[in-house]
Amino acid sequence: MVELLASLTRALAPYFSEMSLMLVATLLVVFGDLINGYVKHILSPCHFILRVSLFVLLCAFGYGAMTLYGAPLVLHIIKFFPGYLQGLIFVSAFLAIGVFAERRRYI
Template sequence: MEVIQSVLSQLSHFMQAYYSAIALSMVATLLVIYGDVFNKRLKRLVSPYHFIIRTVVFVLICAFGYGLLTVFAAPFIKQLILMIPHLYRGISIIAVFLLLGYLAEHRRYI
């Protein structure tokens, strides 16, 4: 049991310097997986409007909306990561990425 705890602790310690990048990649991956769903709904919502309005809304959402979501959600995800006990952080991060891979496979991205 002590060996397992040592490995989990080393894994968490190794990832410690990369929590910000890990959180950013989680947010970006979620946007890639589910961004098209949001874009389709947005397209349906703005389809009755003029071309210029549709274009402006699309640019605002894709350029600024997704960017702001990434900038503000990544620190929040990092704080969630930091709430996990140190011993389980590394394995939890791996589990989240496996879940994201499953979700991507389920949506036929892989």
């Protein structure tokens, strides 16, 4: 079993940087509406121009920064796990996000 997991990790290892970027982007897509709703709620008492400006900053720079700095952080966290489990953790993370997103859609 360990050898099977190790072969999965070896097959995916060249793509870990891209996969961590994909994981962060997927999380932002799934939770983006919640983030936007929270920011909208916080900014609701502010003037229209300030609300629009801050929302544009959040979308342009906030999500960009979360993606840019979140992907290396995800990769760094996954590298803490034993080598033979790293591929399985990536695959499991994508499956978990997919299941969560599908269930959240119906709530």
